[in-house]
Amino acid sequence: MATAPFIIEPHFRLQEWVAEEKGYFRDAGLDYVFQELIQSSDGKHHDRGDKVGAFQSFERGREAAVSCACHWTVGVAASQGKGRLYADVYSIAPSGVFVAADSPVRRPEDLAGVPISVGYQSGSHYSTIQALEQYLPAEQINLSFAEGMLFARLDNLLNGTSPASALFNGPYYLAEQLGFRKIIDTTFMIATMVTGEPDTDDLRRFFAALRQAQRDIDLRPDRYTKYYRNEFPVRYHAMMDPRSWGPGERLVFERYSKKVYEETLGWIAQHGIFTDGAMGSGNYEDAVLIAAR
Numbered sequence: 001m002a003t004a005p006f007i008i009e010p011h012f013r014l015q016e017w018v019a020e021e022k023g024y025f026r027d028a029g030l031d032y033v034f035q036e037l038i039q040s041s042d043g044k045h046h047d048r049g050d051k052v053g054a055f056q057s058f059e060r061g062r063e064a065a066v067s068c069a070c071h072w073t074v075g076v077a078a079s080q081g082k083g084r085l086y087a088d089v090y091s092i093a094p095s096g097v098f099v100a101a102d103s104p105v106r107r108p109e110d111l112a113g114v115p116i117s118v119g120y121q122s123g124s125h126y127s128t129i130q131a132l133e134q135y136l137p138a139e140q141i142n143l144s145f146a147e148g149m150l151f152a153r154l155d156n157l158l159n160g161t162s163p164a165s166a167l168f169n170g171p172y173y174l175a176e177q178l179g180f181r182k183i184i185d186t187t188f189m190i191a192t193m194v195t196g197e198p199d200t201d202d203l204r205r206f207f208a209a210l211r212q213a214q215r216d217i218d219l220r221p222d223r224y225t226k227y228y229r230n231e232f233p234v235r236y237h238a239m240m241d242p243r244s245w246g247p248g249e250r251l252v253f254e255r256y257s258k259k260v261y262e263e264t265l266g267w268i269a270q271h272g273i274f275t276d277g278a279m280g281s282g283n284y285e286d287a288v289l290i291a292a293r
Contacts, residue, residue: 006032009064013249015213017227024209065198070123071191078287079280086192087256087288093249095168096182098175108184112140117153117165120145124166127186173245200291221247258284
């Protein structure tokens with residue numbers, strides 16, 4: 001019986017675009033479909049409204065064979081049995097809280113009580129708390145979930161609707177380019193979720209191709225930052241100069257360990273980000289997939 005092709009959907013980073021350009025997926029022997037949803041939908045499929053973020057997208061289901069989100073959300077979703085966390089690799093995304101150039105906010109302490117636009121149960125949600133709780137008590141960290149996902153938050157920062165927004169990867173670099181100020185760095189880990197029953201050999205082929213792409217990006221990022229245009233809806237293109245941007249998210253081919261998994265779920269539970277009973281089993285062996293030989 002013929003197997004379905006491996007569906008690849010880029011996730012706000014350069015590696016998939018480089019691997020596709022260089023033929024690394026094909027050379028690895030992967031039977032795949034490469035699809036992008038950002039430009040084809042003008043980014044609207046990421047704008048889902050108040051208190052809808054990365055975790056809710058897993059609840060609704062994702063079409064790609066592998067998909068990515070912050071490691072907090074992937075860990076909880078895997079603990080609930082919505083898929084498995086692929087433990088052979090994680091990534092690190094540059095992230096920060098930005099304000100306008102003329103904002104009175106100058107230091108992290110100045111964010112006390114200021115609404116900060118983040119994605120609900122998404123990387124910006126958790127990472128902003130982790131960064132700011134060094135400076136502020138919990139009751140002074142004022143997170144706003146009304147703006148929705150990444151491009152809605154970027155829009156509202158650019159048009160002055162949001163006094164502060166948490167941004168990562170490409171939108172982070174665009175805000176920097178346009179003169180917005182980063183008040184605090186909130187760099188965070190991203191994990192991979194595997195849904196369904198993809199062939200483990202296909203998973204190894206996929207990540208082998210991305211590993212080659214990561215090497216190319218490390219060597220000459222200036223050749224590949226052009227692909228940020230593929231990650232942005234067309235309405236932003238006239239204001240973008242990705243030649244001045246950094247390489248963005250970096251893949252780390254190290255094990256996402258049981259210790260990291262359990263510490264992460266413990267932090268989430270301590271902060272009450274999910275309701276009681278919504279954290280799943282918490283069993284690492286059931287929640288993860290390890291494909292490396």
